[in-house]
Amino acid sequence: MAINWFPGHMKKTQREIKENLKLVDAVIEIRDARIPKSSANPDIDKLVGSKPRIILLNKCDLTERKVTNNWISALSSDNIRVLEVNCLKGIGTNAIRPALLELLKEKHDRLKAKGLVNITTRVMVVGIPNCGKSTFINKMARNTIAKTGDRPGVTKNKQWIKTSIGIELLDTPGVLWPKFEDEETALNLAFTGAIKDEVMDIEELAYKLVERLQTFYPEKLIERYKIEEVFDNPLETLDAIAIKRGCIMKGREIDYNRIAVILLDEFRGGKIGNITLERP
Known part of the structure; x- marks a missing residue:
């Protein structure tokens, strides 16, 4: 990404x-x-x-x-x-x-x-x-x-x-730098809102956030979204969260844009729990 x-x-x-x-x-x-x-x-x-x-x-x-x-x-x-x-x-x-x-x-x-x-x-x-x-x-x-x-x-x-x-x-105005060292740094900045959502694919960003959270904070995802488990495939976890939140379109298709907005907003607002995305 x-x-x-x-x-x-x-x-x-x-x-x-x-x-x-x-x-x-x-x-x-x-x-x-x-x-x-x-x-x-x-x-x-x-x-x-x-x-x-x-x-x-x-x-x-x-x-x-x-x-x-x-x-x-x-x-x-x-x-x-x-x-x-x-x-x-x-x-x-x-x-x-x-x-x-x-x-x-x-x-x-x-x-x-x-x-x-x-x-x-x-x-x-x-x-x-x-x-x-x-x-x-x-x-x-x-x-x-x-x-x-x-x-x-x-x-x-x-x-x-x-x-x-x-x-x-x-x-002074907020300032980023011309080139990020690695994808993880860029994703962390995007997760927390330092990069405008308008320039992002927020559906993919939400997928990446689920991937990160289910690796380090699976219990918080389960508790917040009342899902039974996290899956090996983060997309399945995202689907389960979307279903619990009613983000379903006609034909039983997942509304990925809607669940992406919900997930990112709740993470940024601390509603998923106390989370630190990187260690020293």
Whole structure:
């Protein structure tokens, strides 16, 4: 299943990130906690370099807690702090400012030694489309300055947002990268909505999702959709789910488009259960 999506504005965003890094003290990178590796744009590592960084594993309430903790350990380093958050509900966001101050302590100590008292920390917010950047910024600013949407590619223009905790945030549009390393990465991004459904074959995507879930979370499929078992052939499992949900057309044919929409929406909304699609 060939998946690729790199609109022209994303190339422009890469240039903006590189140019604006000199304006900020640190970077906040937002990833999807269900796919911490796949939702990490490899170009961000190259662009950000040694700049202090906080990685926010967003939508942590949709994941397996134990696996999320393993990811936090795996991704943390001297220059990187990793926090689990839910940007929509504000869970975990109180830990961001202390983590930033810890990362920037040496710099702030130097500024204070020069007599500066009121220090404003400026931070660039980056991440792939639909990872929760705008939701995070709105929560930090306690208003709706940044546009939000459940469709990737809503945020377009650069903007600075002041917050109530002495941090200024530089918003940037969500950016993917020109070529995915492997199909699994591309599928993970598509499963979680980082790639527009309009450019996907969602029926095949639903089949691939069933294939993945019945391998790692068969009990969740059985419990959610009240099917008797999962089958060796994922298509048979998908058919069983469709029948249970009444996705049948005339002639007793399966309505694959309808069940695909239902399955993807319920996975993305966490209704199938707490699921992490990759391990460190």
